[in-house]
Amino acid sequence: MKISTTYKAIFAAVTLSLALLSCSKNSDYQPIDISGLSIIHASPTTEKLNVYVDNNLATLNEFSFGSKVDYLNAYSGSRKFDVTKSGSNTSLKTQQLTLEPQFGYSLFVIDKLENIQFLLVKDDLTKPAEGKARIRFVNLSPDGGTFNLAINGQPTDLFTNKAFKEYSTFETIDAADKVTFNIKNSTTSAIETTLADIKIENGKIYTIYAKGLKSTADQTKFGVAIFTHK
Template sequence: MKKWLKLLSLVIFPALFLTACDDDDDNDGMSAQARVMVIHASPNSPAVDVLVDDKKVNSAGLTFPNNSGYLDVTAGQRNLKVNAAGTATSVINANANLEENKSYSVFAINILANIEALVLTDNLTAPASGKAHVRFVHLSPDAPAVDIAVKNGPVLFSNRGFKSATDFTPVDAATYNLVVRLAGTNTVVLDLPGVALQNGKIYTVFARGYAAPLAGNTNTLGAQVIVNN
C-alpha cells in the first residue's frame, strides 16, 4: 500500500491542479458548475473511492477499468481525492481549479509501482448532424506506440504512445471494425470489431491492460469505450 503514497505529490497538472485550496469559492447554492470524471486505468491497482472536498461520491469501490461518470461539482478551487477503497490512503490528493461549464477526465494510470494521473479537459461540443466525435487515449503501460485504423481502411490516429491522447475527432456515425496496429506497420495487436459510433454522441476509446500481463494478472490488452455525453 505504500506505493499508493506516490500520488500524494501529484499537484503538478498545468492549468488544472494548484498548490493551495480556498474554500471561499463556494458562494451560494447557485454557484456555477464544472464536471469531473475519474477513470480507473491502472491494471494492477485495487479498487478506489472518489472524494470531492472530502465527501465520498461513489457508493461502491471503482474498479479497473471502470469510471465514475461525470460528477457535478462547484466551479472554482475544489479538493479531489482518489483513495484506496475503504481506506483513508489517497492515491490522488490535489486541489483543482475547475472552470465553469468545463468537463474533465482524470485517469489513474500506469502500474501500481509507478501509478500517476493523466488529466484531460473534455471538449464536449456537439457533433454536426450525421457525425460522432471520438478520441483515443493510449493507457497500456507496456504496449508500444500504435496506429488506430479502420479495418481495410484509413488510419484514424497514428503513432500514439503511452499516455498520449488525441483530440475529439469528427467521424461519420456508423459501426466500425477497428484495428490497433504497431505504429507504422500492418501488424495488428488488437481487433476492435463492431464499434458503434452513434449520431451526435461523443466517445473516448482507451487502450488498457497489459500487452504482456504480469504473473497472476489477467488484465490483458484491450480497449474500453466511454460515452462522454
C-alpha cells in the first residue's frame, strides 16, 4: 500500500530505534510490529473519558466529547482496550481488537454512556494525487437516522445511506479554500446539518463524522465534525 508522507512519520522514530537495536549484541532481537492508532471521543456524554490499551493510558486528561488523539505507535496484534470515566478505574467497556502491522486505525469511542462501545476502522492513507484530497464519512449519531454526505453545489451526493456505526471508503475530492459539506436525511434529502467553508488542503486525508444526539440541546447535541489524519 502506498502511504502518505505524514503516515510514514508515524513509524520514523520506531524504525530508527529498531535499526539501532538490530546492531546491538543481542542476536536474539526480533523486530517489533507497530501500528498507528488515533482515538476519537464520539460518545455523546459530558463525561471526560480515559482509554487504555493493554492497561496503558492512551488519552489525555481532558479527553471530552469531540476530542481526538493523533496517531500513536501501538504494538500490532490482539490488544485489550478499556474505557473508563476520568478519575475512575472501573471499566465501562472492555474489548479485544486486532491491529495489523504498518496500518493506521481510527478508534472511535461511540454511543451513549450506558451503551458505550468501540468502533475500530482501518484507515487507507494512500497519498492523494496532486491538487486532490481524500475524505471519508462515518455516522456516529445514535439517534440521528440514516445520512448522506454531499458537497454543496454538487449534483450527486458523495456518500449515501450510512446508518449509525456505518462508514464509507475514502474518496478523492478537489482541494479548495472553501468547501461546504451537507449532512442530508437519506429518505427525504433534507439537510440536517452543515459544515461550512472548510479549507480542504492539497494532499491531506480527512474524516467527516455525524455526532451527538437529536434529543439533546447541550454540548452533546447533534452536529458534524471533521478531522485530518495525522
